Amino acid sequence: xxxxxxxxxxxxxxxxxxxxxxxxxxxxxxxxxxxxxxxxxxxxxxxxxxxxxxxxxxxxxxxxxxxxxxxxxxxxxxxxxxxxxxxxxxxxxxxxxxxxxxxxxxxxxxxxxxxxxxxxxxxxxxxxxxxxxxxxxxxxxxxxxxxxxxxxxxxxxxxxxxxxxxxxxxxxxxxxxxxxxxxxxxxxxxxxxxxxxxxxxxxxxxxxxxxxxxxxxxxxxxxxxxxxxxxxxxxxxxxxxxxxxxxxxxxxxxxxxxxxxxxxxxxxxxxxxxxxxxxxxxxxxxxxxxxxxxxxxxxxxxxxxxxxxxxxxxxxxxxxxxxxxxxxxxxxxxxxxxxxxxxxxxxxxxxxxxxxxxxxxxxxxxxxx
Amino acid sequence: xxxxxxxxxxxxxxxxxxxxxxxxxxxxxxxxxxxxxxxxxxxxxxxxxxxxxxxxxxxxxxxxxxxxxxxxxxxxxxxxxxxxxxxxxxxxxxxxxxxxxxxxxxxxxxxxxxxxxxxxxxxxxxxxxxxxxxxxxxxxxxxxxxxxxxxxxxxxxxxxxxxxxxxxxxxxxxxxxxxxxxxxxxxxxxx
Numbered sequence: 001x002x003x004x005x006x007x008x009x010x011x012x013x014x015x016x017x018x019x020x021x022x023x024x025x026x027x028x029x030x031x032x033x034x035x036x037x038x039x040x041x042x043x044x045x046x047x048x049x050x051x052x053x054x055x056x057x058x059x060x061x062x063x064x065x066x067x068x069x070x071x072x073x074x075x076x077x078x079x080x081x082x083x084x085x086x087x088x089x090x091x092x093x094x095x096x097x098x099x100x101x102x103x104x105x106x107x108x109x110x111x112x113x114x115x116x117x118x119x120x121x122x123x124x125x126x127x128x129x130x131x132x133x134x135x136x137x138x139x140x141x142x143x144x145x146x147x148x149x150x151x152x153x154x155x156x157x158x159x160x161x162x163x164x165x166x167x168x169x170x171x172x173x174x175x176x177x178x179x180x181x182x183x184x185x186x187x188x189x190x191x192x193x194x195x196x197x198x199x200x201x202x203x204x205x206x207x208x209x210x211x212x213x214x215x216x217x218x219x220x221x222x223x224x225x226x227x228x229x230x231x232x233x234x235x236x237x238x239x240x241x242x243x244x245x246x247x248x249x250x251x252x253x254x255x256x257x258x259x260x261x262x263x264x265x266x267x268x269x270x271x272x273x274x275x276x277x278x279x280x281x282x283x284x285x286x287x288x289x290x291x292x293x294x295x296x297x298x299x300x301x302x303x304x305x306x307x308x309x310x311x312x313x314x315x316x317x318x319x320x321x322x323x324x325x326x327x328x329x330x331x332x333x334x335x336x337x338x339x340x341x342x343x344x345x346x347x348x349x350x351x352x353x354x355x356x357x358x359x360x361x362x363x364x365x366x367x368x369x
Numbered sequence: 370x371x372x373x374x375x376x377x378x379x380x381x382x383x384x385x386x387x388x389x390x391x392x393x394x395x396x397x398x399x400x401x402x403x404x405x406x407x408x409x410x411x412x413x414x415x416x417x418x419x420x421x422x423x424x425x426x427x428x429x430x431x432x433x434x435x436x437x438x439x440x441x442x443x444x445x446x447x448x449x450x451x452x453x454x455x456x457x458x459x460x461x462x463x464x465x466x467x468x469x470x471x472x473x474x475x476x477x478x479x480x481x482x483x484x485x486x487x488x489x490x491x492x493x494x495x496x497x498x499x500x501x502x503x504x505x506x507x508x509x510x511x512x513x514x515x516x517x518x519x520x521x522x523x524x525x526x527x528x529x530x531x532x533x534x535x536x537x538x539x540x541x542x543x544x545x546x547x548x549x550x551x552x553x554x555x556x557x558x559x560x
Contacts, residue, residue: 002453041455048479051446052442058450334471334489346406347380347407349413350406
């Protein structure tokens with residue numbers, strides 16, 4: 001935000017108040033008021049009195065600059081519903097809260113990790129194959145959440161787990177000071193997490209930071225890559241072979257079993273089967289809802305026990321780059337700021353986590369890491 | 370002199386003076402945001418097991434509707450002020466790292482014209498540099514109570530001080546440590 005004191009004189013004139021009188025009422029010199037008009041930010045004490053006397057909303061005195069160093073890409077939420085500008089702004093504000101952690105000394109520009117010549121299906125398959133190799137995902141099985149986070153680490157993407165102010169949004173990609181960051185909503189059911197996580201990963205690696213405007217073609221391409229990355233053809237073919245000769249009731253049971261065992265929703269598989277067989281039509285919505293009830297929210301995975309050590313270890317296992325970033329700065333962060341970073345509301349939790357972070361840091365420093 | 374105690378200050382002092390937020394002679398108050406930080410359901414093993422029995426003693430300030438409006442207005446100004454480029458902590462040379470609770474404490478202190486008790490460096494610096502509000506560290510408050518015969522020092526209180534050290538609570542300034550030793554004739558526990 002930038003201070004703009006030029007409105008002071010206009011407002012004082014409109015109220016029939018001379019600048020000398022204004023200065024007297026605030027308890028400062030006339031020169032001080034001139035300095036504020038000229039661009040010097042008043043001390044907090046005087047600013048509050050100034051706003052009170054001239055009936056200013058602070059937004060009239062502080063100009064929100066376009067935040068170039070933090071850019072968010074929020075396009076669609078659950079079931080491809082578009083995200084409105086207000087929601088996008090809320091997500092951007094969330095990302096800005098973490099800006100202080102990301103050093104300005106990063107790369108001067110963000111370059112795509114993978115070059116995408118076109119948004120074709122074939123290209124999507126090629127990229128998906130590369131991503132599965134990079135994430136060390138065993139062949140023929142769907143990518144699970146652990147491998148998804150491993151892939152993000154390999155791609156040098158920071159992952160931040162927090163609660164989103166916008167519901168029905170599972171993950172979004174952000175560029176902060178030219179660092180790639182993916183935010184994950186901790187209120188997401190594990191079953192719903194992997195696909196959006198992969199979608200955001202694809203956005204992050206094919207983009208530079210010139211613009212965060214995204215079009216349907218890119219979003220659809222990211223969906224396609226995410227689908228092929230999560231479900232290799234061999235897995236889809238195997239399921240399709242099994243279900244195409246059985247009755248719909250049994251089809252659902254088979255799909256449910258595979259989905260349960262491999263931690264994914266039924267819809268992702270059905271959408272891919274429809275590509276093989278456009279006439280394939282199966283009502284599966286209720287089964288997916290029931291299946292979801294068998295899986296936990298992501299926050300329950302992070303907070304599996306009441307041990308702060310275990311929490312930090314779980315977080316670091318999934319997001320090592322971000323925890324390293326916090327560890328490097330932990331001595332400069334108050335317990336409350338740590339609380340905000342990790343979505344903790346109880347002061348005891350904030351203190352415990354800060355203690356644990358400091359302990360981990362000192363052990364690693366002692367070990368020469 | 371009325372003092373708004375932040376969360377850390379309450380945690381450090383409430384066992385030494387359980388009536389500090391109930392009896393006006395202590396000149397201490399706290400706010401709802403602090404109460405919430407103390408008693409929201411913890412996710413980790415609770416670091417302060419003794420706190421539950423003292424919950425009835427953690428009274429928060431009664432705020433009139435007019436004061437509430439003013440505090441909300443102040444909070445909005447404070448947020449813009451802290452986030453604006455050019456507001457620099459002259460001690461660190463960097464921006465002030467204040468949480469939402471920190472800003473809420475500032476808004477209350479400015480509106481109600483009170484002092485603040487805290488050990489947070491950024492909060493203390495912001496209050497001092499921008500509002501000329503004096504910030505008292507917990508040991509300074511203890512010394513004030515001792516000087517005014519509001520508390521009498523004994524072994525149980527000394528044990529709490531030793532617990533501060535064991536729990537690695539924020540170090541107190543040497544000036545306040547010297548004063549404490551002079552007032553009580555006891556040695557301040559060593560870190």
